[in-house]
Amino acid sequence: MGIIRKTKAVETLLQEFSKSGTAISAKLLIERLKSKFNKTTIYRVLDKLEDDGLLHSFLGKDGLKWYAKCHGCTATEHQDLHPHFQCLNCGKVDCLQVPVTISEIPNRKILVSQVLIQGTCEECIK
Amino acid sequence: MGIIRKTKAVETLLQEFSKSGTAISAKLLIERLKSKFNKTTIYRVLDKLEDDGLLHSFLGKDGLKWYAKCHGCTATEHQDLHPHFQCLNCGKVDCLQVPVTISEIPNRKILVSQVLIQGTCEECIK
DNA sequence: GTTTATGCAAATTCTTTGCAATACT
């Protein structure tokens, strides 16, 4: 909630997502930016960016929290439900734009759906 | 791997899954069975049951490991990829039998897919 | 100047490991 201040940590993290295009785990970001920012800061900024609809998160089978850029989300509604693909060989997580169809479920209201597909990625399949 | 001994812990855990029909988190099982078994035992038995194709696991958005009974899996292949539904109100996780369609992804080999749908469950929607 | 973000250390939470004791076949 609230306004996002354009601090160094916020800008740096947003840059990481812009230049990568894939999902990135909190752990990886902490490792990558440990000379510049404290891990607590990274966790807090990621959390805030998610709150404000700039990132969305999901848990990989590795138990780590992964973040990716949202496309068309707002602070109140996370619409960007694209599936994620995690390579079981190299661990990389990509955002996919393939459609996932989930039929209506009687008596239940669907708010969010999280699809994690696992397999072998483009690089590792070679 | 190896033969599953029908120990009390194994039998008790399998019973929990039989009588519930829903997915159950390791944490909940530990809480529920803490007078009978050590948490280490519960983690280890769940792990073994998964290895042997009797249970499968996934991570909820809560960061907890959830387990559910497999249908038609073997120790070598986990075929039971039904989606899970987690109620954001009461936290309960159900196994659903609705179909999920994921189209082929070029240059990638799909091995596993995990679908977690979140929303409001039958009870909480009333 | 006031509010919000940051860094550090410590605490939390879930899960795993080592090892001696116990139970299973």
Add this chain to the structure above:
DNA sequence: AGTATTGCAAAGAATTTGCATAAAC
């Protein structure tokens, strides 16, 4: 008897919290 399982305590790993300092608006 021999092997796998169990319990307990301690270790691990990721994340969160409290609080004083620093930066943003």
